[in-house]
Amino acid sequence: MSHSEAAHPHTNYVKIWGILVVLLIVSILGPELGHPVITLVTAFGIAFVKAYLVAMKFMHLDREPKFVMYFVATTLAFMALLFAGVAPDVMLHDGKNWDHSAAKQVVETGQALQGEGQGH
Amino acid sequence: MMVKPLATNRSSSGMSTGKLAVWWLIASEIVIFGGVLASYLMFRLGHPEWGAAASHTNTWAGALNTMVLLTSSLSAVLAHQAAEQGDGKKAARFLYFTVLGALMFLVIKSFEWTHEIGLGFTLQSGGFWSFYYLAAGIHAAHVIAGAIIMIWVAAYAKRNEELQRVEYIGIYWHFVDIVWIFLFPLLYIAK
Known part of the structure; x- marks a missing residue:
């Protein structure tokens, strides 16, 4: 051991x-x-x-041993890289040269329904 | 006489091959769960209307399951401690207690899902519910796999055989616990 x-x-x-x-x-x-x-x-x-x-x-x-910490940290870094690379496209619904109208519509419809629910 | 292959016992990495394999498994699992959780986080931040869907999840059921998993992690580490002291019977008892925790977790989850599906919240009810059932479902599959392996490890441990496996399954189980520690606030608290 x-x-x-x-x-x-x-x-x-x-x-x-x-x-x-x-x-x-x-x-x-x-x-x-x-x-x-x-x-x-x-x-x-x-x-x-x-x-x-x-x-x-x-x-x-x-x-x-230290190398275990290193490869666990590496996988976490890959996760952060995925987030950083994809987040702008998913979290934002428009940009300088693009517009994700379907996502915008989903958010607007959802929030309107939420507002109606709170009104009743 | 049965001779174990050299790879089973070598320790050039500073640890047994079995334990090294478990850490590699954990690393690959971080990528799987990390991908799901990172994707959920992105969508959740981009879709504030998901808060309404999240308000239907039962915080107390999630909290109770967190408590169950934390307690089962305690019994898993106590099983490891008993195995290190060479007490296989005691290690097996703690492992069976951990399996009981896994069963409790699954029973609570079953009641929770039955209630939610009954209210009409299914996998197809929207983005939030898709992530909710996917993330919690993959996690539950890991709980089931862990419980089955633990029963198998305990059967050997009871006879004071292959006690090193008690630590291996414990490391896996604690990882399953850590995943839930993050799922709980993401799915049950952020409303």
Whole structure:
């Protein structure tokens, strides 16, 4: 068994689970306040903290050889690259020399229906 | 006498081949789930009207399932700890508890989907629902696969055999948990 696979008897896994549960409760209650910034921080910011704790403390990523971290980071970089490359076409519905009228129409129709729903 | 092939035990990478294979699997899974989540995020930001569809998802069912998966991750890591101490029987017990978590997750999801489909929200009800069923469906398929493999690993662990596999399936299970940690706010909280 290599060093990275040696026993980790001192990690208090129940304590880490407790922290994860507290973070879960905060991520549910935070958005209830209705403030967009608080929702962003409590729901999405805390998701990153929870994922970090699970990866480091349960998957023991911090004790693995460095190359594991590198190839996991590489796949995440590919995901960011996909987002950066495609997002302008998907998130925007018009540009300098183009217009996605069908997408615009879908958004307008959806929002009109939403408005009607709120009016009733 | 059965001799294991050299590739099973070599550690030139600083870890066993089996564990290295699991990390490669995780890397490929990040690309699969990452693609789905990144696409969902782009469409969600480009279509504010999806908020109305998202308001129909049940936050409490999603939260309960998050709790179930976090707890099953705890039992998976405790199974790993028991396996490292050479206690295969204890490791198997923790693995069975993790499988119970997987079953609970699937039962809650079944009730949730039955209710939503009953209300008329199907895969074809719009962009949001397509992503909702696709992302949660792929994730549920991983939960089912993980549970089946865990039952198989536990059967060996009970006899104190192949205890290294307890850690391998644990790493996979924690990854499935991490995917849900991101799906929960995206599908259930952002309304």
